[in-house]
Amino acid sequence: xxxxxxxxxxxxxxxxxxxxxxxxxxxxxxxxxxxxxxxxxxxxxxxxxxxxxxxxxxxxxxxxxxxxxxxxxxxxxxxxxxxxxxxxxxxxxxxxxxxxxxxxxxxxxxxxxxxxxxxxxxxxxxxxxxxxxxxxxxxxxxxxxxxxxxxxxxxxxxxxxxxxxxxxxxxxxxxxxxxxxxxxxxxxxxxxxxxxxxxxxxxxxxxxxxxxxxxxxxxxxxx
DNA sequence: GGCCAGGACACCA
DNA sequence: TGGTGTCATGGC
Numbered sequence: 001x002x003x004x005x006x007x008x009x010x011x012x013x014x015x016x017x018x019x020x021x022x023x024x025x026x027x028x029x030x031x032x033x034x035x036x037x038x039x040x041x042x043x044x045x046x047x048x049x050x051x052x053x054x055x056x057x058x059x060x061x062x063x064x065x066x067x068x069x070x071x072x073x074x075x076x077x078x079x080x081x082x083x084x085x086x087x088x089x090x091x092x093x094x095x096x097x098x099x100x101x102x103x104x105x106x107x108x109x110x111x112x113x114x115x116x117x118x119x120x121x122x123x124x125x126x127x128x129x130x131x132x133x134x135x136x137x138x139x140x141x142x143x144x145x146x147x148x149x150x151x152x153x154x155x156x157x158x159x160x161x162x163x164x165x166x167x168x169x170x171x172x173x174x175x176x177x178x179x180x181x182x183x184x185x186x187x188x189x190x191x192x193x194x195x196x197x198x199x200x201x202x203x204x205x206x207x208x209x210x211x212x213x214x215x216x217x218x219x220x221x222x223x
Numbered sequence: 224g225g226c227c228a229g230g231a232c233a234c235c236a
Numbered sequence: 237t238g239g240t241g242t243c244a245t246g247g248c
Contacts, residue, residue: 037230078245
């Protein structure tokens with residue numbers, strides 16, 4: 001039993017199964033992973049609804065759509081020009097590498113697939129790991145801003161820790177299990193939204209572990 | 224009106 | 237290698 005498995009169990013007890021990723025297909029997961037970059041998920045849902053309504057939620061449709069038309073469809077997700085370029089970059093590359101078949105692309109060794117994804121313009125480590133875990137069901141732990149905030153406030157890592165070291169830290173403490181990684185990241189996001197906000201500082205944390213912010217608050221209030 | 228949201232990249236010192 | 241600016245919408 002590691003600290004992370006304890007945290008996982010407490011989060012699961014508090015929030016229950018999250019049923020992630022909210023998408024109807026692996027490809028929709030990939031699109032959502034790009035669209036959600038630095039953006040509220042509610043805005044992403046609007047953009048995906050627009051793509052569906054326009055019958056454009058396929059690799060070939062996105063790859064061949066005029067960039068301005070694609071940007072207009074995904075406008076609610078923000079950064080629409082950047083994300084249109086990134087979506088087309090991913091779809092064009094995926095169609096070429098998988099010979100038009102996303103399943104064929106995802107069937108390869110997942111560590112090689114991760115390197116391939118990271119080489120696609122607009123796919124960074126978090127987006128790549130989200131695709132690997134939630135679209136390809138591979139055991140690649142997803143680290144995001146919530147993960148860094150929660151674990152650093154608990155004193156487990158430094159708040160400035162880079163992506164790869166934090167990912168390694170998590171994976172070393174957990175069994176290599178896609179279902180566990182899937183649930184854990186979803187729970188971290190839920191906890192981040194509800195109880196570990198940037199400000200006001202977190203309080204009454206369901207993890208029942210006094211985090212750095214709570215210690216700081218107690219010192220300030222004499223509590 | 225400001226903060227925040229399931230980042231990534233180009234550029235510069 | 238690390239810091240900074242840029243990309244942008246929508247809810248609260």
